[in-house]
Amino acid sequence: MSDITLVTGCAGFIGMHAAERLLARGDRVAGIDNLNAYYDPALKKARLARLQPHAHFSFEKIDVADRAAMADLFARIQPSRVLHLAAQAGVRYSIDAPDDYTDSNLLGFAHVLQGCRAARVDHLVFASSSSVYGGNTNVPFAERDAVDHPISYYAATKKANEVMAHSYAHLYGLPTTGLRFFTVYGPWGRPDMALFKFTRALLAGEPIDVYGHGQLVRDFTYIDDIVEGVLRVLDKPAASDAAHNPAAPGPGTSSAPYRILNIGNNQPTLLIDYITALESALGITARKNMLPIQPGDMHTTAADMSALQAWVGFAPSTPVQEGVARFVDWYRGFYKP
Template structure:
C-alpha cells in the first residue's frame, strides 16, 4: 500500500514508518522538523528510514512542511493517492503547553482539521490518528476504559486531543470517513524524545547528575514499549473502521458509533510506579541515580492504567515487551547513538 505517515521523523512516526517499510509498503512522510527538541535527532531518524527503504526496495519520501499549512497539505494529497493515512504529527508534551498554548492549537486542532478535510475530499479509505491517555484527565477510576468520561481534561494538550476525537466523529458522520483514534499510554523506547523522562533520566544518571522526581515518585504509569505501539497502530490502520450495528442512541458507547468511527486505548495493561521505572534505568545503566524529590507539577495526571482489551479483541493487539527489557533497549540505543 501507499501510506501517508504524518510526523514521520518523530518518535512514534519513525517506528511506524520503519515497520511499514520493512513489510514492503511505500511511505510518504510529512514532518516540519520544528525545534521543540534537537532537529538533528529527526534528521538521523529520516536517514535510517531512507536506508531501510533501500534495503527493502520500498519507496520512502519525506516531505518537509507544516500540517497547519492548508495549501501544503492539499498539494500533498493531490500529488499522491494514499491507501491509508496515519496521522501522528502533533505538538507534543504537557508542560510546554503551559507556556506555548497557541502552538498546540495550530498543530493539534488546525493541522488535524486540514488532514480531515484532505481525507474527506480525496476519499481516503481509512484515517488512523493519535490521541492520548491524557484525555482521561481528572478521572481516577482504574483501569481507564474507552467508555469512561473524558470531558474534564487537566491540561491544554489533552483538550486538543479530545477535540481531535470529536472532530473525527463529525467527519465520520457527515462524510462517511472511517476513522480510528488511538489513546497512547506513556510510550518509551529507542529513538525517544529528549523531553521524555526515560531520556532525561538516562542522560543524567550516566553523567552523575541528580534527576528531578516529581510527586516524590508516587506516580504510576502504563509504560508501553514503542515496538508494541507501532504494531498496534499498523494493525489498527489495516482494519478499516466500520459502523457499530449494536450502537444504541439511548445508551451510547463513546468509543464506537453508528458512523465508521472508533477509539481504542493502546497501552501495556501493567502500570508501574515511577520509582520502579527509575530502578530499571539504574540496572540498565549500571549506576545508581541521585534523586531530587519534588512536589507534583501542574497538569500531571497521578496515575494511568490502560484497559486495552477492546483493541486486542478488534485487531489482536498484545503488548509483549516488559519494562525492564524495554528500558535496556533504550539505554543500549542511547549509549550507541551518543557514544557514551
C-alpha cells in the same frame, strides 16, 4: 487513489518506527514532517535518515498547519491510508505555549481531515493520548469512560481531535480510528520524556528530578508494541458498530465508521520502579530530587486493553525492565557517552 500510506510526523519517535515497519513489509510510504525545534532537530534528521534509503519512501518537509501545502499534498499523492502522528507533543509545554498546540493539533488536524475527505482515503488512524482521561480516578481507563475533564491544554486538543474525527466519520463516511497512546518509550525516543532525561543525567553524574515523589503511576508502553498495535489497526478500517445505542451512546464506537482504542501495556508501574529499572540497566544509582507533582500531570494512567484485544487480537506486553534495557543499549550506541 494510490496505494500509498501517508505518515505525518514521520521523523518523530512513533512515526519513524511505524514508517520503518510499513516499508519493511513492502508498503509505499509518503512521509511529512516540519522538523521543528521543540526538541533537537538533529535527532529527527537522524531518524529520517533511516527511512530515506528505502526505494518506496518519499519525504517532504511540510507543516500540517499549512492549509495550502496540505491540500496540495493530498491532491498530488492521493493516499489510500493516512497515519496521522504529527502533533505538538508535551503536557507541560502546553501550559507555556498553547498557541503551538492550537496550530498543530487543532488547525493541522482539520487540514488532515479535509485532505482525507477530498482524497476519499480508506482509513485515517490518528494519535490521541491517555491524557484525555484527565482527572478520572477509575482505573484502568476504558474507552467507555467519560473524558470531559482534561487537566492540560494538550489533553484538550487530543479530546477535540476525537470529536472532530467523529464528525467527519458521520458526515462523510470517513473511516477513522483514534489511538490513545499510554506513555510510549524505547529506542529513538523523545528527549523531553523522563527516560531520556534520566539517562542523560545519570550518565553525566547529575541528580534527577523525580516528580510526585516517585509515586506517580504510568502505563509505560514499549515502542515495538505500539507499532504492532498501530499497524494492525491501520489494516482494519473502522466500521459502524451494530450494537450502537443512540439512547445511551458509548464514546468508543458509533453508528458512523469510527473507533477509539486504548493502546497501553496494562502493567501500571510506579515512577520510582521505572527509575530502579533504569539504574539496573545503567549500573548507576541515581541521586534523586523528590518534588511534588507538576501542574497538568496526571497521577495515574493505566489502560484497559480489552477493546484493542477484541478488535485486532493484540495487546502490548513487553516488561518495563526489558524495554528500559533496550533503550539504554540504543542510547549508549547513538550518543556514545
